[in-house]
Amino acid sequence: MNGRELHFYLAGINNQNFLMRDRETGTWWQQITGKAIYGPLQGSALDLVLSDELTFGEWRTEFPRGEVLAPVPQYLKEYDSKWEPEVAKLPVVISFPGTELKPRDVVIGVDVNGVARAYPWETFVKQSPVMDRVNGTLLLLVLGPDGKSFRVFVSRVNGQDAEFFLQTNGANRMAASPVDENGKGNFDDKPNRDFSAKAWMLVDSLTASQWNFQGCAVSGPVHGKCLERLPALKDYWFDWRNYHSETTIYRRQ
Amino acid sequence: MTVSPSPTSEASAEIGGQAARPAKRPISLWTLIAFSLSAIAAIGFFFVPAFVIRPFRYQSPRALWLAMALRQHAPAGTSIAGLVCIVLACLLWRHASLWRKISISVVILVMALAAAMSRVNYFEWMFHPIAGAQFQAQSESKLDPTEMIMSVRFGDEARAYPISQMAYHHIFNDVVDGIPIAITY
Numbered sequence: 001m002n003g004r005e006l007h008f009y010l011a012g013i014n015n016q017n018f019l020m021r022d023r024e025t026g027t028w029w030q031q032i033t034g035k036a037i038y039g040p041l042q043g044s045a046l047d048l049v050l051s052d053e054l055t056f057g058e059w060r061t062e063f064p065r066g067e068v069l070a071p072v073p074q075y076l077k078e079y080d081s082k083w084e085p086e087v088a089k090l091p092v093v094i095s096f097p098g099t100e101l102k103p104r105d106v107v108i109g110v111d112v113n114g115v116a117r118a119y120p121w122e123t124f125v126k127q128s129p130v131m132d133r134v135n136g137t138l139l140l141l142v143l144g145p146d147g148k149s150f151r152v153f154v155s156r157v158n159g160q161d162a163e164f165f166l167q168t169n170g171a172n173r174m175a176a177s178p179v180d181e182n183g184k185g186n187f188d189d190k191p192n193r194d195f196s197a198k199a200w201m202l203v204d205s206l207t208a209s210q211w212n213f214q215g216c217a218v219s220g221p222v223h224g225k226c227l228e229r230l231p232a233l234k235d236y237w238f239d240w241r242n243y244h245s246e247t248t249i250y251r252r253q
Numbered sequence: 254m255t256v257s258p259s260p261t262s263e264a265s266a267e268i269g270g271q272a273a274r275p276a277k278r279p280i281s282l283w284t285l286i287a288f289s290l291s292a293i294a295a296i297g298f299f300f301v302p303a304f305v306i307r308p309f310r311y312q313s314p315r316a317l318w319l320a321m322a323l324r325q326h327a328p329a330g331t332s333i334a335g336l337v338c339i340v341l342a343c344l345l346w347r348h349a350s351l352w353r354k355i356s357i358s359v360v361i362l363v364m365a366l367a368a369a370m371s372r373v374n375y376f377e378w379m380f381h382p383i384a385g386a387q388f389q390a391q392s393e394s395k396l397d398p399t400e401m402i403m404s405v406r407f408g409d410e411a412r413a414y415p416i417s418q419m420a421y422h423h424i425f426n427d428v429v430d431g432i433p434i435a436i437t438y
Contacts, residue, residue, distance in 0.1 A: 007426045008435045010376045012306035012324075014317055019306070020424055020437070028321050031437050038321040049434050051405045057398025059413050060391040066404070066411035067388040068396065069425070071418055075381060081400050081417040093311040148401065 001044055015094050017239055032235070032243050048231050054149035062214060096241045099249060103238035109247070110152055110232050112137050116244035118237065123252055124150070129166055129202065131155055132250060139230065140164055144213045145200035150234070153215045153227035163205035281344075288341035292360045295334035298327040299367035327371035335368050383425050388412070407432050414438075 006022040008029065013019060018031045027039030034046035052059070059066065071079060080086070092103040101107070107118040115135035124130055128143035128150075140155035142164075155162055201218075202211040209220025215227035233240070241247060305312060305320035312320075323330070342357050349357060391413070396402070402413040407430035414425060419438035426435050 005433045006435075008424050008437075009374065009382060010380055010423050011374065012302075012320075012376060013308050014306070014312050016308070018423060018437075020435075026325060028325075038318065039325065046435070049405055051403055053401060053403055053416070055398060056391075056394070056396040056400045056402050056413065056415070059402055059404050059411075060398075063404070063406065063411035063413075064391065065409075066391050066406075066413055068391055068394040068402070068413045069383075069415060069418060070387040070389045070394075071415075072381075072383055072386075075418075075421060078381075078421045079415075079417045080420070081397070083417065083420050091309055093309060146399070148399070 001041060001046070015242060016092065017242070030243075032233075032239060050229055050231055052149070052151065053234050054144065055146045058144050058146045058149045058213070092236075092238050094238055094242055096238065099237075101237040101249065103236065105237045107235060107237050107240055107249075108141065108150060108152070108232050109235050109240040109244065110134060110139065110141075110230060111244065112139070112230070116240075116247035117250055118240050118244075118247050119250040120237075121234070123250065127252065129164055130250070131163065138162075140227070141232075142166075142202065142213065149213070150232070151213065151215065152230045152232040154230060156228070157204050157206050157209075157222060157225075160206055162207075164211070165203045165205070167201040167203050167210070168199050284341055284344055288338060288345055288357075288360075291334045291338035291341060292364055295331045295338055295364045296367045298323050298330040298334070299371045302327070303370075324371075331364070331368035331371045335364050338364055380421060380423050383418075383422050386425065386427070403436060403438065405429055405434065405436075 004024065006024050008020045008022050011019045011021040011028060014030060019037075020029050020031055021027060021039075022029070022041075025040045027036045027041040027044075029036050029046070034048060036042050036044045054062075056068075088104050095103045101118075101120060106121040108121060108124060109116065109118050112135040117132070117134050119130065119132075119141060124141060125143055125147070128141065130139075130141040132139050132141065138155040138161045140153045141150065142153070143150050155164060200213065203209070204211065204222075207217075207221040209217040209222045211217050211227070215229060217223050217225050302320040302324040305316045306324075339361065342361055345357060346354060396415060401416040403416060403419065404411065404413045406412075410430040412427065412429055414436050416438060419425065419436060424435060424437050426433070428434070
């Protein structure tokens with residue numbers, strides 16, 4: 001922050017989103033927003049780093065020379081790869097009635113220059129790839145070949161909005177048609193999935209180039225170019241909604 | 254001859270040939286009030302934030318603000334209020350009954366506990382931080398391919414942070430390609 005390196009530690013919880021403090025100034029920060037909410041740096045905000053939430057299998061194919069954080073031996077019994085079903089049973093302290101989503105429904109949250117939208121995970125999985133316009137920007141949300149990894153891109157090729165098709169085993173499956181600002185559109189949501197890496201490929205409507213899950217063209221006229229990535233957060237609905245009060249919800253028609 | 258000792262007199266008198274005990278000075282009300290207030294302040298610096306900032310409890314913006322403010326100043330606050338409280342306890346002690354001495358002792362103990370706890374981060378007792386982190390080449394990792402990870406890439410450096418680990422530790426400070434980052438979950 002302002003050229004000064006900060007080191008953070010767990011300091012508490014605020015409506016089930018944790019609080020952290022930095023050792024250098026003692027300022028309190030909200031984890032989900034990265035904003036300083038009390039202390040000498042109050043009002044500051046950390047830069048959000050572009051990151052992925054992927055399966056280890058998907059990640060290692062993309063980054064064969066990557067490094068993995070090793071488990072700490074004394075805490076092995078604390079690590080639970082199946083923690084999500086247990087957490088899903090825990091109570092929530094805030095809720096937002098009036099929507100079809102339950103507090104612990106998982107969503108993908110996207111914020112495009114201050115305009116937020118939540119994509120219910122189950123809907124996204126059924127319809128991927130999903131194309132949606134948020135704050136004037138056409139987005140492409142894709143589920144990876146493993147059925148669990150996901151990424152969000154700006155759906156623009158050579159400066160033009162582009163539609164994308166999912167190509168599996170030589171057969172094309174059209175992505176959800178471009179939709180309006182309210183997330184409504186017509187599309188075929190019949191599952192047609194082959195999640196083998198070799199079969200999975202996106203094709204764009206402008207150049208007919210083939211694109212991989214990293215959003216990079218691997219063949220065609222724009223070979224070598226990559227789509228712009230957008231940060232996205234996989235979160236519980238109540239938490240996303242609590243910090244994005246104006247968020248809309250992506251809905252299938 | 255008997256002498257009834259005056260309740261305010263410090264002079265000893267003889268009663269049946271034995272020296273009468275000097276009358277106890279009544280505890281000053283203001284001293285007692287000051288002692289109580291300083292004890293409440295010292296104890297409150299720790300216990301109010303601890304009560305407000307709890308899992309599975311709703312935190313209102315105002316309550317959270319108060320909790321953070323108290324927690325921020327708890328080390329100094331418990332020291333100052335605690336010192337005042339101890340001085341007042343000494344003043345009260347000499348003229349206190351047995352039960353009052355026990356009460357004073359309990360208050361001082363609780364206050365000492367608050368002072369100690371205001372200097373430790375008990376959240377890290379529940380969720381230990383990662384100290385001396387090690388990294389493995391992806392080929393050496395024993396992670397199942399279906400396990401979820403968070404990943405970042407800067408330049409030629411790509412790192413993965415297993416969610417099963419981050420869901421416990423919650424925060425990890427790292428430097429990737431010279432860029433300091435905090436991984437949170």
